[in-house]
Amino acid sequence: AQSVTQPDIHITVSEGASLELRCNYSYGATPYLFWYVQSPGQGLQLLLKYFSGDTLVQGIKGFEAEFKRSQSSFNLRKPSVHWSDAAEYFCAVVRNQAGTALIFGKGTTLSVSS
Amino acid sequence: DAGITQSPRHKVTETGTPVTLRCHQTENHRYMYWYRQDPGHGLRLIHYSYGVKDTDKGEVSDGYSVSRSKTEDFLLTLESATSSQTSVYFCAISDSSKSPLHFGNGTRLTVT
Numbered sequence A: 001a002q003s004v005t006q007p008d009i010h011i012t013v014s015e016g017a018s019l020e021l022r023c024n025y026s027y028g029a030t031p032y033l034f035w036y037v038q039s040p041g042q043g044l045q046l047l048l049k050y051f052s053g054d055t056l057v058q059g060i061k062g063f064e065a066e067f068k069r070s071q072s073s074f075n076l077r078k079p080s081v082h083w084s085d086a087a088e089y090f091c092a093v094v095r096n097q098a099g100t101a102l103i104f105g106k107g108t109t110l111s112v113s114s
Numbered sequence B: 001d002a003g004i005t006q007s008p009r010h011k012v013t014e015t016g017t018p019v020t021l022r023c024h025q026t027e028n029h030r031y032m033y034w035y036r037q038d039p040g041h042g043l044r045l046i047h048y049s050y051g052v053k054d055t056d057k058g059e060v061s062d063g064y065s066v067s068r069s070k071t072e073d074f075l076l077t078l079e080s081a082t083s084s085q086t087s088v089y090f091c092a093i094s095d096s097s098k099s100p101l102h103f104g105n106g107t108r109l110t111v112t
Helices: none
Strands: A003-005 A010-014 A019-021 A024-026 A032-038 A044-050 A056-058 A064-068 A073-078 A087-094 A108-113 B004-007 B010-013 B019-025 B031-038 B042-051 B054-057 B064-070 B073-078 B087-094 B107-111
Touching: A003 A087, A010 A019, A019 A108, A024 A073, A032 A064, A032 A073, A044 A056, A044 A064, A044 A073, A073 A087, B004 B087, B010 B019, B019 B031, B019 B087, B019 B107, B031 B064, B031 B073, B042 B064, B042 B073, B054 B064, B073 B087
Parallel strands: A010 A108, B010 B107
Antiparallel strands: A003 A024, A019 A073, A032 A044, A032 A087, A056 A064, A064 A073, A087 A108, B004 B019, B019 B073, B031 B042, B031 B087, B042 B054, B064 B073, B087 B107
């Protein structure tokens, strides 16, 4: 079965500093990969997705993620964090197969200090 | 925003009672999903549907059943509610298994 691991439960970053959130997946073939963000009291918003091709994908709000097949990872990065980026971030994976569903990691909460 | 409506938005019920949550979409998307969100567990898939009357179990399906008799509605039923089912329930839709999900606003369920 596919699974997603986000090793960091909570991360604190200073405003203006760079950010990297880790995500590892378990699946035999290359799955489809996603990052979502959830602000407090809100629903989930898609940041970016990877299906195939260029392993570095750009998303909204200045985020990017890099797919590394050898490490089964899909880490999310941002060069300079803003206070408004404080939220919970979820990595998700779905198999490259019709009739399957998205599985989420447990999430990483990002706090931004001034 | 994608046209997804969850009802009710909030519900308090007693242990042992049946509860049905409704998800209604106006996007004509093929896939519909029910997730629950709990602190420390992220979002966990309960059941999903990939077409009318086509459903499958997710990670945490015990104690839940679903029905999808038409494209726009996906019902989640807690057959006999327990305190462990206190959670926030999110419905989501997509037009294919690899498309991004669009989420509803959630239903906060409390089982006392």
